[in-house]
Amino acid sequence: MQKDSKKSFFLLLDDYLKLKKRKGIRFDEFFQYEFDKKDENFKKAYLGENEKRAYLDLLNPKKYYVVARNKYFSHLFLENVGIKTPCLYCYYDPEYVGIQGDGKIAYDLNTTLEILRKNNVQECVIKPVEGTHGVGVCLIRSMEYLADDCVMRRYDGDVVKLSEVLSTEAMIFEEIVKQTRQFGDFNPSSVNTVRIVSTLYPDGEVRFASFWLRIGRSGRCVDNAGDGGNINASIDLNDGTIYNSIQFNGWRNIKNIDSHPDTGVQLAGIKVDHWNRIKNEIVKFQQSMPILKAIGWDVAITDMGPVILEINDFWDVTDQLVCIMNKRDEIRKCYLAWKSVEAKREKKLYRFERQNNELSDSVLNKIIRHE
Numbered sequence: 001m002q003k004d005s006k007k008s009f010f011l012l013l014d015d016y017l018k019l020k021k022r023k024g025i026r027f028d029e030f031f032q033y034e035f036d037k038k039d040e041n042f043k044k045a046y047l048g049e050n051e052k053r054a055y056l057d058l059l060n061p062k063k064y065y066v067v068a069r070n071k072y073f074s075h076l077f078l079e080n081v082g083i084k085t086p087c088l089y090c091y092y093d094p095e096y097v098g099i100q101g102d103g104k105i106a107y108d109l110n111t112t113l114e115i116l117r118k119n120n121v122q123e124c125v126i127k128p129v130e131g132t133h134g135v136g137v138c139l140i141r142s143m144e145y146l147a148d149d150c151v152m153r154r155y156d157g158d159v160v161k162l163s164e165v166l167s168t169e170a171m172i173f174e175e176i177v178k179q180t181r182q183f184g185d186f187n188p189s190s191v192n193t194v195r196i197v198s199t200l201y202p203d204g205e206v207r208f209a210s211f212w213l214r215i216g217r218s219g220r221c222v223d224n225a226g227d228g229g230n231i232n233a234s235i236d237l238n239d240g241t242i243y244n245s246i247q248f249n250g251w252r253n254i255k256n257i258d259s260h261p262d263t264g265v266q267l268a269g270i271k272v273d274h275w276n277r278i279k280n281e282i283v284k285f286q287q288s289m290p291i292l293k294a295i296g297w298d299v300a301i302t303d304m305g306p307v308i309l310e311i312n313d314f315w316d317v318t319d320q321l322v323c324i325m326n327k328r329d330e331i332r333k334c335y336l337a338w339k340s341v342e343a344k345r346e347k348k349l350y351r352f353e354r355q356n357n358e359l360s361d362s363v364l365n366k367i368i369r370h371e
Helices: 009-023 027-032 040-045 049-059 062-069 071-080 109-118 181-186 275-287 327-344 361-369
Strands: 088-092 124-128 138-145 150-154 159-161 171-174 193-200 206-215 231-235 242-248 254-256 294-302 305-312
Touching: 009 027, 040 327, 049 294, 049 327, 062 071, 062 305, 071 088, 071 171, 071 305, 088 109, 109 138, 181 294, 193 275, 193 327, 206 275, 206 327, 275 294, 275 305
Parallel strands: none
Antiparallel strands: 088 171, 124 138, 124 171, 138 150, 150 159, 193 206, 193 294, 206 231, 231 242, 242 254, 294 305
């Protein structure tokens, strides 16, 4: 860090301690976001992890955590409030033994095969229900049904059997979204998305905190920065122009680019098609989800409009690598608006929340071990 910034150890330490005191910045953030090279405007506008947690504990209460984190529950909730999502073919969970519900719940190989056959599924995306950052996502391009199994060919050409994929962990099988030609040209092997963070105010107004374009690399099926080497850019709120494109090769290893390094497709200065329609749809979606007031939407862009792949209640802050929008300012304003509403509510109103156990873990473990 000293070599990169050409600053002395004591100057860097002083800068970090000041930011830690003023904004609660952790050292890993100071290092990863290259605060040693940033100007005062960035430092002032940066939304740190600790500050974000304080805001989201009110805006996106923990009691609704499962709505965003469990992909099956997310599907059910979003579909029931009229938000567009990929078609859900099957929910596999070995704990649901003997239960098939609405015909989409499977608990073993036979019930999974039955559901996939019934829906004539020839290609799909398989996702772990509790997964994040694209980990465990499997894109299946073709499926050959056998008497007691299914041979599936992955996006990379590898072949795997359904029986080898099913495990003790819950997972969902959903349709592959057909993105627009513009987004497919960016990188055809992945569904490239826009992460939009929206805020809902007490009067029903919806605003935006950031727009972040995420594009995969050639041969990869996910667009998450966590997969390494991916392409990110910001999108202008007003007209949908792409700017500040980067190639993310890891922390403190970021390269500014104007076009995709694999496909050669121009990014800088390109306008996202049907931008106003996309924004207007997200406004409606956010108003349909008032229990979460600052949602991070993972949006696939299709010819039929935006489709929500996932929602995030505790979104990351890495968009600040490329976004000029003052995310902290918008999230803070929304927080203060709802904080004012909270202060005016009737104090005697009883709200059920599961309380933390009063006993320590060590005491509880002794009780549990006692026969």
